[in-house]
């Protein structure tokens with residue numbers, strides 16, 4: 001099998017904007033954000049809730065803006081090889097990897113699996 005993409009680990013910083021209830025600081029709302037703090041709102045409902053949080057009150061309860069924080073993500077992207085039998089791409093993310101087109105098997109390094117006689 002010929003590798004067409006090497007495995008790699010990508011690192012990304014994820015930002016979020018958090019609001020907590022004034023009377024219960026461990027509970028509240030969190031929204032994905034860009035590095036400059038602008039929110040990334042995935043739906044109309046999220047946008048409406050964000051506006052309520054910014055206004056300082058959700059359902060009559062005071063919320064406190066806790067600001068934008070971040071955490072680091074590590075994303076593993078597996079190697080991809082070209083199947084010896086059919087030429088299709090095979091993700092090498094397990095000990096045993098099966099070509100989705102033809103069913104040929106490969107190990108995590110891309111070596112073809114041998115049939116075993118039991």
Ligand SMILES: [Zn+2]
Pocket residue numbers: 083084085086087088099100101102103104
């Ligand atoms: Zn194949």
